[in-house]
Amino acid sequence: xxxxxxxxxxxxxxxxxxxxxxxSNKKITVIxxxxxxxxxxxxxxxxxxxxxxxxxxxPYENWFWKKNRIELVNAYVNKVDTENKTLLLQNSQAxxxxxLIIATGSKPNMFGWPGQDLxxxxxxxxKQDLELLEANAPNKEICKRAVIVGGxxxxxxxxxxxxxxxxxxxxxxxxASFWDIVLPQGESQMINEHIREHHIDLQLNxxxxxxxxxxxxxAKAVTTDKGETIACNVVGLTAGVSPNVNFLKDSGISLGKGxxxxxxxxxxxxxxxxxxxxxxxxxxxxxxxxxxxxWYTGRMMGEALAQTICGRKTPYNPGHWFNSAKFxxxxxxxxxxxxxxxxxxEYEQHFHWRHPKEKICITVAYHKDNKQLLGINxxxxxxxxxxxxxxxxxxxDINYVMEYLKDANFDPEFYSxxxxxxxxxYNSIFNTNITPKKKSWKxxxxxx
Amino acid sequence: xxxxxxxxxxxxLVGLSIFTLLPLTGTFTLSTDNLKKVVTxxxxxxxxxxxxxxxxxxxxxxxxxxxxxxxxxxALENANAHHRENKEYNKVMYVGPHDMAATLxxxxxxxFIVNNxxxxxxxxxxxxxxxxxVFILPNVILLGKKGIKNDxxxxxxxxxxxxxxxxxxxxxxxxxxxxxxxxxxxVNWTYTLDPLSLWLSGNLAGHWFVYGFMYSVVMTxxxxxxxxxxxxxxxQMVRTTSVLFFQIVFAFLIPxxxxxxxxxxxxxxxxxPLDYDFFFQWNLRSLLNSGGIGLFxxxxxxxxxxxxxxxxxxxxxxxWYCSWVCGCGGLAETxxxxxxxxxxxxxxxxxxxxxxxxxxxxxxxxxxxxxLYSFFTExxxxxxxxxxxxxxxxxxxxxxxxxxxxxxxxxxxxxxxxWCRFGCPLAAYLGFVQRFKSRFRITTNGGQCISCGNCSTxxxxxxxxxxxxxxxxxxxxxxxxxxxxxxxxxxxxxLNLENGPLEGRINPTEVLLGNDVDLMDLVNKKS
Ligand SMILES: Cc1cc2nc3c(=O)[nH]c(=O)nc-3n(C[C@H](O)[C@H](O)[C@H](O)COP(=O)(O)OP(=O)(O)OC[C@H]3O[C@@H](n4cnc5c(N)ncnc54)[C@H](O)[C@@H]3O)c2cc1C
Ligand code: SF4
Ligand code: SF4
Numbered sequence: 025x026x027x028x029x030x031x032x033x034x035x036x037x038x039x040x041x042x043x044x045x046x047x048s049n050k051k052i053t054v055i056x057x058x059x060x061x062x063x064x065x066x067x068x069x070x071x072x073x074x075x076x077x078x079x080x081x082x083p084y085e086n087w088f089w090k091k092n093r094i095e096l097v098n099a100y101v102n103k104v105d106t107e108n109k110t111l112l113l114q115n116s117q118a119x120x121x122x123x124l125i126i127a128t129g130s131k132p133n134m135f136g137w138p139g140q141d142l143x144x145x146x147x148x149x150x151k152q153d154l155e156l157l158e159a160n161a162p163n164k165e166i167c168k169r170a171v172i173v174g175g176x177x178x179x180x181x182x183x184x185x186x187x188x189x190x191x192x193x194x195x196x197x198x199x200a201s202f203w204d205i206v207l208p209q210g211e212s213q214m215i216n217e218h219i220r221e222h223h224i225d226l227q228l229n230x231x232x233x234x235x236x237x238x239x240x241x242x243a244k245a246v247t248t249d250k251g252e253t254i255a256c257n258v259v260g261l262t263a264g265v266s267p268n269v270n271f272l273k274d275s276g277i278s279l280g281k282g283x284x285x286x287x288x289x290x291x292x293x294x295x296x297x298x299x300x301x302x303x304x305x306x307x308x309x310x311x312x313x314x315x316x317x318x319w320y321t322g323r324m325m326g327e328a329l330a331q332t333i334c335g336r337k338t339p340y341n342p343g344h345w346f347n348s349a350k351f352x353x354x355x356x357x358x359x360x361x362x363x364x365x366x367x368x369x370e371y372e373q374h375f376h377w378r379h380p381k382e383k384i385c386i387t388v389a390y391h392k393d394n395k396q397l398l399g400i401n402x403x404x405x406x407x408x409x410x411x412x413x414x415x416x417x418x419x420x421d422i423n424y425v426m427e428y429l430k431d432a433n434f435d436p437e438f439y440s441x442x443x444x445x446x447x448x449x450y451n452s453i454f455n456t457n458i459t460p461k462k463k464s465w466k467x468x469x470x471x472x
Numbered sequence: 473x474x475x476x477x478x479x480x481x482x483x484x485l486v487g488l489s490i491f492t493l494l495p496l497t498g499t500f501t502l503s504t505d506n507l508k509k510v511v512t513x514x515x516x517x518x519x520x521x522x523x524x525x526x527x528x529x530x531x532x533x534x535x536x537x538x539x540x541x542x543x544x545x546x547a548l549e550n551a552n553a554h555h556r557e558n559k560e561y562n563k564v565m566y567v568g569p570h571d572m573a574a575t576l577x578x579x580x581x582x583x584f585i586v587n588n589x590x591x592x593x594x595x596x597x598x599x600x601x602x603x604x605x606v607f608i609l610p611n612v613i614l615l616g617k618k619g620i621k622n623d624x625x626x627x628x629x630x631x632x633x634x635x636x637x638x639x640x641x642x643x644x645x646x647x648x649x650x651x652x653x654x655x656x657x658x659v660n661w662t663y664t665l666d667p668l669s670l671w672l673s674g675n676l677a678g679h680w681f682v683y684g685f686m687y688s689v690v691m692t693x694x695x696x697x698x699x700x701x702x703x704x705x706x707x708q709m710v711r712t713t714s715v716l717f718f719q720i721v722f723a724f725l726i727p728x729x730x731x732x733x734x735x736x737x738x739x740x741x742x743x744x745p746l747d748y749d750f751f752f753q754w755n756l757r758s759l760l761n762s763g764g765i766g767l768f769x770x771x772x773x774x775x776x777x778x779x780x781x782x783x784x785x786x787x788x789x790x791x792w793y794c795s796w797v798c799g800c801g802g803l804a805e806t807x808x809x810x811x812x813x814x815x816x817x818x819x820x821x822x823x824x825x826x827x828x829x830x831x832x833x834x835x836x837x838x839x840x841x842x843x844l845y846s847f848f849t850e851x852x853x854x855x856x857x858x859x860x861x862x863x864x865x866x867x868x869x870x871x872x873x874x875x876x877x878x879x880x881x882x883x884x885x886x887x888x889x890x891w892c893r894f895g896c897p898l899a900a901y902l903g904f905v906q907r908f909k910s911r912f913r914i915t916t917n918g919g920q921c922i923s924c925g926n927c928s929t930x931x932x933x934x935x936x937x938x939x940x941x942x943x944x945x946x947x948x949x950x951x952x953x954x955x956x957x958x959x960x961x962x963x964x965x966x967l968n969l970e971n972g973p974l975e976g977r978i979n980p981t982e983v984l985l986g987n988d989v990d991l992m993d994l995v996n997k998k999s
Contacts, residue, residue, distance in 0.1 A: 035923070067924035074624040075961075080925045083938055085818060188623040221617060319922045324987045343986050348920050350963040353619030353704075357920070357965060406965035409918025409985055434917055434968050436959055438706035465972050 027051045028333060029111065029121035031101050035319055036300025037127035038062045039326025040333075041094050047334040052093065053119065055111070057100035059151050061086060065129075066319055068154045069181045073188040078151070104275040106293050123333055126272070126283050126291075126298040127326075130265035130317055137173075137261075139235025144243040145259040148182050157185070160258045164191045169256040171195075171246050173232045174263030175202050177349050182260045183224050184352050194225040194254055196232055196246075198263075208364050208387055210376045211403060215351050218383055222352050235259055265317055267302040280304045282315050287339040289329045297333075299325035299340075309342065311361050318347055344416045345399075346409060354383050359412040360399030362389040372398055375422065375453070377446045379404070386446060388422055395421035405442065406434035411468060423458060426450050430463040473610045480610075484603025491596040495650070495657035500534045500580040510579055514572075518563045521551035525576075537577050541656045544576055545569035573656035574679065585660050593664040597689065604693045611700045618704035620961055622930070630884075631810050637884035645881035652872040655679040672728040681728075687803065688724045691716055694806035701809075707956045707969075711795055715802035723799045735765050741797050743776045745836040746898035748866060751843050781898075782905050788971055789912025790902040791954020800891060803880065804932065805955060808888020812957065815887030815934035822934070825894050825951065832870055833897040839866050870895065889932040893951060903950030911971040912954065913978075914947035916940060918985035921966045927958035941966050944984040948977060 028044055030037040033056035041052050067081040089096050100114040104124065111119045132147025134140050146156050161167035170186050172179050175197030183193045199205060201212040202219060219226045231249040238244040245255045267282030278284045278292045282304035289297045300322035305314045324342050331338035348357045363372060373392045378385035384404035390397055397420050400412055411432040415425060425432075429443045443460045451458055507530055511522055524547040534540040548569045555563040565572065585592050615621050630636040650657050658679035665685055669677035677685075695716045702708035722741045731737050736758050744750040750773050759766035784792045794801045815821075839862050846852060846859040853859065879891030892899050906912060914937070921944075927937035933951045937958045940947045947958075947967070959967040 064923040064925060066922040067926070070924065070926065071626075073622075074627040075620075075622040076925060076929050077626050080929045083923045083925065083942060320919055320984075320986060323919075323984070327984075327987060346919065346986050348922075348964045353617055355963065355965050406917070406968070409920055413918065413985060434915075434965060436705065436707045436956060436968060437970075438710050440706070469973060469976050 025049065025051045026122045027053065027120065028123045028125065029119060030054045030125040030127055031111070032056055032127035032129055032300065033059070033062045033096070034065065034127060034129050034300060034322065036322035036326045037125060039323045040125055040127065040299060040330050042092070043327055043330030044333055045092050045094060047330060053095045053097060055097045055099055055101055055113070055119070057098065060096065060098050061089070063151065068148070068151070069185050071154060072157060072185045101271060104272060104277065106276050106296065109295070122295065124296045125329065126296065126302060127300045128268045128302045130301040131268040132261060133264045133266055134261060135263060137232055137235060139237060139243065140261065142235055142237050142243045143241055144257055145235055145261065147261050148178055149265065161186060161189070161191055163189055167191050167257045169194065169254070170258040170260060171254055171256045172260040172262060174261065175199060176262060176264055179260070179262035180219070180351055182262055183219070187222055187224060192225070194227060194256070195219065196230045196248060197226065197228050198231055200229050202226070202228070204364055205366060206364060208362065208374060208376070208401070210378060211385060211387060211401060212364070214378065214383055214385055214403065215354070218352055218354055265301070267304065267315060269302055287341070288332055288337060289325055289340050297329055299329050312342070312345065320347070344413050346413070354403050355406065356401070356403050357407050358399065358401045359407065359409070360389070360397065360416050362387055362399040362401045375450060377449045379442065384442065388425060390422040395423065397422055397425050408432045408434040408468070423456065426458045427461055428467070430460055431468055433463070473614050476610050477607050480603050480606025480608070482603070483599050484607060487596055487599025487603055491600065491661070494585070494596065494660040496536055498537065498581055498585050498660050499583040500537060500540045500577055501532065501582055502529050502576060502580040504530055506579040510576055514567065514575065516565060518551045518555060518565060520554055521547055521565065524550065537656050537659055540577055540580065541570070541573040544573040548572050570654055570656055574659060577656045577659045578662060578676065581659060581663060586663050589663050589666055596661070596664060601689060601693060605696065608693070608697045608700065611697070615700065621701050622961065625813060633814065633885055640884045641881060644883065645877055648877040648881050651679060651683055652876060658682055672725070673731040675731065684724050687799070688720050691719050691802055691806045694809070698806055698809060702960065705960050708960065711956065712805065714796045715798070715805055718797045719799050719802045736762050736769060738769050740772065743781065743793070743898055744773060745833065745840065745901065746896055747773070748836055748839070748871060751840050752863065753843065753847050756847060781902060785902055785905040786910050789910050789954050790899070790906040790952065791912070791969070793902060794892060794899060794953035795955045800875070800879065800896065801953060804888040804892060808883050808932070811883045811888045812932035813887070813929050814885060815889060815893065815932050817928050817934050817936045825934070828894045829896065829900045832895050833900040835866060835870065836897040839863060887932055887934070889953070892953065893933050906952070907948065907950035911974060913970060913972070914952065914958065915968045915970050916944055916946050917966045917968065919944060919987070920964050922964055924963060926961040926963060927967060930957050930961045932957070937967065946977060946979050
């Protein structure tokens with residue numbers, strides 16, 4: 025029986041394991057040093073905030089693994105011996121494999137800041153980081169202020185977490201506006217406002233210079249490039265993540281930032297594959313980045329690779345890009361590509377509408393010549409994935425999108441709808457005369 | 473703000489303490505006249521019983537109801553034993569000894585409580601309501617911006633099965649046990665509501681009136697909490713208003729007013745088989761003897777079960793009843809909301825759920841068939857089994873213990889829908905229709921799920937919503953009551969309650985949207 029060994033029990037590794045089990049009878053072993061069972065990393069924040077217990081973040085009950093004959097090993101892999109097809113574990117055990125899947129995820133970036141190894145300084149990636157934060161910042165008496173460095177998705181989640189325990193938070197962001205390397209101006213501005221509404225001290229255009237230690241080797245303050253010193257007990261470093269591949273350095277597996285793979289997720293060595301956050305495509309697919317560190321792509325790679333391993337060679341060939349996040353109270357969804365001003369293509373134009381009072385807005389990106397839809401961002405409006413995906417595939421133009429916008433609304437029943445004012449705004453800008461069509465189940469389910 | 477909340481809590485606890493002490497206090501003296509009146513009203517033929525009461529009770533003053541009660545129950549049991557022995561069946565009293573004690577105690581109360589009914593109302597219910605509102609209202613400001621407000625739920629002793637939760641559990645269970653099995657202890661509570669009851673129905677308040685009133689009040693106060701907590705969510709606001717309306721108007725007011733108009737007491741939204749005694753002999757008799765309105769109720773009751781349920785579930789799903797109309801659901805969605813996370817999501821619980829709830833449905837239907845058979849053939853047994861014993865067993869086990877004591881008492885530990893999920897026979901019936909022929913489903917939004925688990929955690933019906941959502945599958949489950957909370961708490965906008973065409977309602981897909989289109993075809997072909 026062929027033995028498939030997977031390093032990493034995150035979404036990528038576990039999806040691969042589950043699908044291989046569905047398609048075959050192979051022996052499957054999953055090795056991970058973080059937790060006994062698969063859990064959802066994206067839900068770590070809710071455990072600290074008291075919405076859930078850690079056990080709730082585990083999508084499968086504990087008996088699931090045995091029943092599906094997926095063997096779990098809680099151990100750290102020190103070394104991959106590619107020649108003998110053997111893994112050496114930290115507990116000096118050795119495990120032989122016929123096929124190896126590397127799905128080791130990411131680790132928080134540390135840019136060599138002075139003081140980054142002090143006590144009270146931490147990232148937020150793993151279960152251990154969560155436990156550390158619980159120890160470092162159990163309440164506002166012990167943690168009188170926290171400083172978060174790095175304005176991305178994890179940074180804002182960490183700010184929200186700490187605020188849920190009323191801990192004062194200073195949020196240092198390098199950019200001129202929150203996440204404006206991804207979000208267009210209007211949206212990024214709106215999020216700035218919302219962050220401040222939550223009493224988070226947002227400092228834009230500001231970099232960390234140094235973390236200052238107290239006499240016990242604990243962080244007691246940070247200094248910024250604005251010359252300010254901010255007293256604090258906890259420093260959260262959330263300046264992005266990078267592939268967790270250091271342990272592969274001398275293995276002969278070729279590495280760039282991550283494990284280099286082709287479209288079939290194969291590394292340079294036969295029978296060794298990489299998926300999820302730690303994989304780096306030789307050649308980026310479409311507008312995607314070579315390393316895609318999001319939940320969905322890890323899952324898709326796992327699904328594709330399972331096919332290959334079970335004898336149906338399948339490239340990783342993702343469909344239209346999509347993603348979502350939540351900025352404090354504001355839900356964000358994106359479909360296709362909407363680029364911010366800094367990286368916008370020369371043909372890309374935007375239509376933007378924002379609600380006069382609420383924190384709700386939409387941006388539609390389209391091609392300036394043929395008006396073809398390129399992507400949609402929404403904040404505070406839920407969109408129907410299936411419909412927007414179909415529009416992108418069918419290469420609809422923006423007028424069509426406006427006309428059928430109601431089909432794509434996915435907000436709960438009785439919510440106030442905004443299509444009318446969105447389209448009115450559109451008409452007034454483009455001198456068009458579009459009336460939005462009534463939502464139609466028939467259209468929604470046609471070729472579903 | 474926090475200080476105001478604490479003051480509210482204090483006022484509430486004072487009201488609750490007085491309320492809790494009331495059953496243990498009060499003076500009771502049964503006069504000869506009052507005894508005569510009860511004997512006439514209740515049509516009591518046992519002179520032994522009356523004689524014993526005259527010897528041991530009449531004219532004596534009792535402190536607290538318990539001494540009085542034990543005399544009455546003993547007298548009743550002795551008298552009945554005597555009559556049974558002498559085969560004087562027409563003299564046997566079929567009313568329960570504690571119900572008799574409650575009736576006589578009600579006629580015997582005197583002193584401060586009886587003379588100050590309105591003041592006593594204020595000191596119990598009044599303080600409770602004011603305190604609770606003062607405790608809840610500051611949340612308008614404390615909770616901050618609109619959004620999901622689940623911070624700290626798993627840190628609080630009240631909502632994380634801490635000692636507060638266990639205290640509430642014990643309190644609720646004791647309250648229900650008292651209400652069902654020792655109603656004489658509720659007598660002092662009934663005095664406080666006499667003025668209202670007289671005004672509504674023209675009768676003095678009984679312990680079920682107290683229960684109905686409390687139920688409505690608790691729901692109203694906790695609905696205020698819902699409005700504040702979910703003020704960003706229109707679905708929750710509308711739904712809460714709807715259950716509140718049906719409780720106050722249909723379950724509480726209309727039946728009382730009907731009594732005043734000499735009509736049968738009837739809750740027009742209580743549907744068989746939840747309304748399990750609808751076909752009981754005494755009810756059918758009473759309806760048939762009430763002229764036009766009785767007949768109307770009979771037809772209405774049957775139509776609710778046979779026509780309204782399937783049609784409404786077809787168009788809107790089970791939710792139209794369970795989380796928009798039903799009283800049990802109404803309490804669960806208001807008083808029970810802080811506990812919704814405790815429903816177990818394990819596969820094991822799901823197995824138990826299916827056995828139990830369908831078992832109760834079979835029990836209810838079987839009992840009703842026996843009842844109808846007995847009614848039409850006028851025989852008291854079916855295949856050698858006494859219909860009456862089966863009815864009593866059902867009333868005791870399901871009606872009182874399961875629906876009441878467990879159904880509500882277990883909120884703080886096992887979640888707010890224990891009865892609705894494991895026991896309610898109507899829910900089982902609604903669920904069949906929802907599962908097999910309904911336009912309702914919870915749509916999963918393509919590939920957007922991040923498996924975070926908020927939906928599953930907060931599903932009061934113990935549905936592992938995530939298990940479907942992370943596969944891109946719609947959720948079509950017979951137990952879903954459409955409360956809409958899974959959709960509300962999902963941080964990625966994945967879930968939406970919708971009524972749409974039947975086709976494509978159930979959509980098992982292997983590969984999620986956003987992936988390679990050919991891969992999707994490949995995988996789905998194989999399965
Ligand atoms: C706080 C937070 C919030 C997020 N929110 C979102 C979101 O909302 N949406 C989204 O799309 N993405 C989100 N992400 C990103 C997403 O979680 C990741 O892209 C995804 O979890 C990566 O999955 P993976 O399977 O590739 O790796 P991982 O989940 O990182 O799993 C890798 C596992 O391998 C183990 N491992 C590594 N090296 C070894 C070794 N040598 N030996 C043994 N075990 C090893 C690790 O300990 C880890 O358990 C978030 C990430 C974080 C940290
Ligand atoms: S699945 Fe959702 S709507 Fe249905 S009962 Fe559970 S939480 Fe409520
Ligand atoms: S709450 Fe939403 S994102 Fe989280 S598991 Fe449920 S459906 Fe998925």
